[in-house]
Amino acid sequence: MHDQLNGKTGSNEPLPPSSQPTQPSPSMSPYIVGICAMHKKARSKPMTSILSRLRATGHFEIIYFEENAILHDAVETWPLCDFLVAFYSTGFPLDKAIAYAKLRRPYCVNDLRLQEALRDRRLVLKILDANGIPTAPRIVVSRDHGPIVSPELSERLRRCYGVNLNCNRDHAEGRVSDPDQHASHAHAMQSNDDDGNATALAEEKNTKNSVIHAAFATVSDVTEDFTQVDDDTIQQDGYALRKPFVEKPVDGDDHNVRIYYASSQGGGARCLFRKVGNKSSEFRSELSQVRMEGSYIYEQFMRVDNAEDVKVYTVGASYAHAETRKSPVVDGEVVRDASGKEIRRTTPLSDTEKEIARKVCRAFGQTICGFDLLRVGGQSYVIDVNGWSFVKGNEAYYDRCACILQNMLLHTTRRRRYSLSLPKGTGLDNM
Numbered sequence: 010m011h012d013q014l015n016g017k018t019g020s021n022e023p024l025p026p027s028s029q030p031t032q033p034s035p036s037m038s039p040y041i042v043g044i045c046a047m048h049k050k051a052r053s054k055p056m057t058s059i060l061s062r063l064r065a066t067g068h069f070e071i072i073y074f075e076e077n078a079i080l081h082d083a084v085e086t087w088p089l090c091d092f093l094v095a096f097y098s099t100g101f102p103l104d105k106a107i108a109y110a111k112l113r114r115p116y117c118v119n120d121l122r123l124q125e126a127l128r129d130r131r132l133v134l135k136i137l138d139a140n141g142i143p144t145a146p147r148i149v150v151s152r153d154h155g156p157i158v159s160p161e162l163s164e165r166l167r168r169c170y171g172v173n174l175n176c177n178r179d180h181a182e183g184r185v186s187d188p189d190q191h192a193s194h195a196h197a198m199q200s201n202d203d204d205g206n207a208t209a210l211a212e213e214k215n216t217k218n219s220v221i222h223a224a225f226a227t228v229s230d231v232t233e234d235f236t237q238v239d240d241d242t243i244q245q246d247g248y249a250l251r252k253p254f255v256e257k258p259v260d261g262d263d264h265n266v267r268i269y270y271a272s273s274q275g276g277g278a279r280c281l282f283r284k285v286g287n288k289s290s291e292f293r294s295e296l297s298q299v300r301m302e303g304s305y306i307y308e309q310f311m312r313v314d315n316a317e318d319v320k321v322y323t324v325g326a327s328y329a330h331a332e333t334r335k336s337p338v339v340d341g342e343v344v345r346d347a348s349g350k351e352i353r354r355t356t357p358l359s360d361t362e363k364e365i366a367r368k369v370c371r372a373f374g375q376t377i378c379g380f381d382l383l384r385v386g387g388q389s390y391v392i393d394v395n396g397w398s399f400v401k402g403n404e405a406y407y408d409r410c411a412c413i414l415q416n417m418l419l420h421t422t423r424r425r426r427y428s429l430s431l432p433k434g435t436g437l438d439n440m
């Protein structure tokens with residue numbers, strides 16, 4: 010293990026100019042890359058494919074944190090590493106991973122604290138807004154007093170993005186709920202956060218309301234007067250949204266999304282869910298009333314080009330692979346190839362979309378980051394940010410991803426050594 014490398018995250022590190030792999034130096038002992046994720050993700054085919062390429066460079070040794078230890082053992086007993094690949098998926102104890110990173114200060118490939126934000130679609134949308142990333146017009150209906158976040162994340166969102174979550178403190182839980190009615194605009198810059206990470210921070214511009222993308226869009230987190238006015242219209246705080254619209258649970262882990270159709274379209278709703286075999290949604294003609302329990306985001310239904318989603322996968326801020334797939338809204342039939350893989354086609358990103366990918370990667374501090382775009386008549390909108398996710402079944406992507414990661418990590422070690430030798434107060438020692 011290399012003791013000069015710690016306490017950093019890869020999210021803001023620019024890639025070195027060359028995308029060619031750095032040549033191994035036989036004299037160096039390998040850096041230890043710790044994989045701290047649920048077994049299913051840590052041992053997935055894409056992860057295994059990419060890590061075996063990293064290992065083959067001779068620069069890195071890979072160690073897996075066993076799921077049992079992740080779930081049940083104290084973080085003090087977890088293995089040591091130079092670089093930490095840690096990310097939330099269902100059942101993963103994110104708080105423990107954050108505590109481990111604070112204790113051992115490895116270089117975090119994906120920012121851990123901001124992964125808290127990924128779990129609530131309201132926070133995701135606020136961060137997108139704060140970074141000027143286009144989203145669908147929406148109404149937010151909160152019946153839970155807003156997102157629950159740690160004080161550290163709350164402070165970071167305030168400092169980075171001007172998102173104020175500080176008012177309604179829930180003392181019983183020691184957590185913070187969000188009464189903020191508006192998003193602010195911000196520009197990314199770099200600094201250190203309370204968890205000791207260098208990450209995407211923001212320069213608050215104090216431009217309240219400046220990034221609401223439609224006249225009726227609002228980000229209200231304490232819902233007072235939400236009503237379904239008639240079969241086709243919902244309303245809140247004087248803003249109305251007409252069907253077709255999309256109803257999404259605020260919980261990012263809840264994939265029970267509904268699309269409600271207007272009476273003029275025949276009404277009813279299409280219910281989406283995590284794929285079950287070859288099914289991703291089903292139409293229910295009897296649904297016209299929106300759900301009145303729980304908290305939801307209502308988005309304008311976008312009529313997307315070719316009825317396709319665009320799935321984007323970043324590897325650092327300078328590279329993203331994108332694929333189109335049939336939207337689950339079309340008919341809910343998953344189209345698969347002979348090997349059972351959902352059929353997708355690689356699609357080039359426009360310059361604007363590349364800029365969106367760069368901003369998403371940086372804003373959420375997630376080097377490896379999957380997110381979804383909708384293309385509508387020449388405009389692209391981000392509808393979902395998933396965090397750690399790899400392209401599946403694409404050897405060329407695995408090569409590229411491993412190559413970029415290798416260069417990024419090695420580059421980081423060089424920068425870190427250099428910055429450690431700088432006198433304090435130059436400003437560069439915080440990078």
Ligand SMILES: O=P(O)(O)O[C@H]1[C@@H](OP(=O)(O)O)[C@H](OP(=O)(O)O)[C@@H](OP(=O)(O)OP(=O)(O)O)[C@H](OP(=O)(O)O)[C@H]1OP(=O)(O)O
Pocket residue numbers: 050098099283284320350351379395397398399401
């Ligand atoms: O991002 P990831 O790689 O962690 O995977 C996500 C999701 O990717 P997304 O978020 O980009 O949509 C996958 O959908 P796809 O990208 O393959 O279409 C989905 O696979 P799936 O439904 O089984 O799909 P099929 O393999 O049947 O085609 C997978 O479900 P699990 O199989 O239960 O792991 C999800 O994991 P989680 O969020 O932990 O439930």
Ligand SMILES: Nc1ncnc2c1ncn2[C@@H]1O[C@H](COP(=O)(O)OP(=O)(O)OP(=O)(O)O)[C@@H](O)[C@H]1O
Pocket residue numbers: 145255257261263264265266281308309310311312318336337338381383392393395
């Ligand atoms: N505003 C919108 N307009 C049109 N279609 C939408 C909109 N928002 C979402 N969809 C459709 O609904 C699907 C599910 O939405 P979303 O990605 O937000 O949910 P999710 O459950 O988080 O999905 P994922 O499986 O990517 O995690 C999208 O893939 C897209 O086809």
